[in-house]
Amino acid sequence: MVPDFLLPEWVPNAHPLIVHFPIALIFVAIAADALALWLGERWETGQEVATGLYAATGLSAVVSYYSGTWAIDTVSIVTPGAAQTLSAHSFWAWYTMVSTSGYALLRAAGLFIPWVRTRRSAHVVLFLLGLGTLVPMHETGENGGAMVYKRGVGVTRTQEIPAPSSPAPDSTRRDTVHRDTVQGPTPAAGSSSSGAGAP
Template structure:
């Protein structure tokens, strides 16, 4: 767990800072794997690079999952809807951690099996399995986003919207109600002066 003094004051825990690494890495991993599959023999280390990226994805998914379990204690869950969304998010996060780290182990083992490395068909199957890790990653992200943006978990109110009856909060902005009153008064006085 990251000590509080290392976190910015606007973040309730380390999870929001860590959670985006596996999301970014999975797309980079799949792109590198697609390039390695397309280039084949022309990129001799392509499978190793893609496997290393998948390993980084799996490790970051583990860190993200455990940072999320520690984060639960730092934010209030006050509605049943938020609790249900948290439960769903937690399930998919666990499944994402298991699938990405398990897939990384499978890819690493495949590097040491000569017939897996040599056959393009084996690489295609491994690539398709890698694409499958996007499903739990997507579900985890959808439910995590719903917790923040729909349920308001971990979000504090940082600014107040001024009411319409109060003067403009910013001195550089003109108060439109006062401007409308001035223009109405100006037009009525010009009407009174004209014969």
């Protein structure tokens, strides 16, 4: 658990700061794996790089999951809807941790099996399995976002409504008054015609 003095004052726990690492890493890992699949032998260490990124994804998913279990004690769950969303979020987070870390172990083992490492068809199958890890990752993020933005879990209202104040003078009105002053006062009714006929 991260000590409170290391956290910004606007977060209730470390989970919001950790949870985005596996999300970012999984996309980088899949992109690197797709590039390695496309280049083939032209990128000799492509599978190693992709496997390392998948391992980092799995490790960060483990840390993210357990930081979430610790974070439950720092927030208030006051509605049945929030509790239901939390339950779904926890389930998908566990499934994400298991799938990403298990897949990372599978990819690491494949590096030591020659026929898996050299066959393009095996790489295609492994790449598709890697894409499959996006499903629990997406569901975890959807439920996590719903907890914050729909249920308001872990959110504290810090903004205050400003006190009512007199509105600022209308600049358009000031300009109009200025133009009227420059043009001079409007003559009274009837006086303009008599003034025009005077010698």
